[in-house]
Amino acid sequence: MGIKVVKRHGSSFKDKLYLPAIAGGMKTTLKHFIKNLKDVDNLKTMQYPEVQPDDLNERYRGVHxxxxxxxxxxxxxxxxxxxxxxxxxxxxxxxxxxxxxxxxxxxxxxxxxxxxxxxxxxxxxxxxxxxxxxxxxxxxxxxxxxxxxxxxxxxxxxxxxxxxxxxx
CATH class of the missing domain: 3.30.70.3270 (Alpha-Beta Plaits)
Structure with a gap:
């Protein structure tokens, strides 16, 4: 009949533990954390509410x-x-x-x-x-x-x- 059986991904014991996926996510987070620590002046974070946004243009929709x-x-x-x-x-x-x-x-x-x-x-x-x-x-x-x-x-x-x- 043309039925194709596809093997389900994640059936191995290693995949079921999720440890490699968790380690990969932590590696990415740690990489960004170290990069930001080295260059604090290049952060794109605004210290709101102490610093108010100054990039509002005429198309901005505020309170009525x-x-x-x-x-x-x-x-x-x-x-x-x-x-x-x-x-x-x-x-x-x-x-x-x-x-x-x-x-x-x-x-x-x-x-x-x-x-x-x-x-x-x-x-x-x-x-x-x-x-x-x-x-x-x-x-x-x-x-x-x-x-x-x-x-x-x-x-x-x-x-x-x-x-x-x-x-x-």
Whole structure:
């Protein structure tokens, strides 16, 4: 019938012990360790958080921010496009009527759960008003409880564009 029997690899006593594989891995690790000890200045390790990264470019996606008009009102028109485009479903918007001349509605509540966010940038691409951006340069966000990672409209509008990323 054309059946080919293939001998299973690792059936010898030496292979079953895994000692040669472990010794080979330890040899590689020891080789890198000695190389790094000889040339400490050439290490590619950053002493974070004492040393902060300085190689962030304009395409870096940091923590979100909501942009504002000149009168400090939010640009967001509560169209739900960012929440619809979000694959992680971490954006929650509740709309209310707007009485100024800018738009028909605005977000009464706008929340982003950073623990669920995958920082893909789809919300930024989907926004027709350029109201949400990820150019704050904030890459490390800490908190003591889960609620600290849910940013509301006030916190999102307080975030500013990073001066390091500012090319204007």
């Amino acid at each position: 921010r909501l942009t504002k008009w000149e009168d400090e009102s939010e640009k967001c028109v509560a169209c739900y496009m960012c929440a619809t485009a979000c694959p992680a479903e971490c954006i929650f918007i509740e709309a209310e009527e707007r009485f100024d001349e800018k738009a028909e509605k605005r977000p009464k509540e706008f929340k982003i759960d950073l623990l669920e966010c995958v920082f893909c940038g789809y919300c930024v691409e989907a926004c027709p008003c350029d109201a949400i951006r990820m150019d704050t340069g904030i890459f490390s966000f800490t908190g003591d409880k889960r609620e600290d990672f849910v940013l509301d409209k006030k916190a999102l509008m307080k975030n500013e564009r990073s001066k390091d990323l500012d090319n204007d």
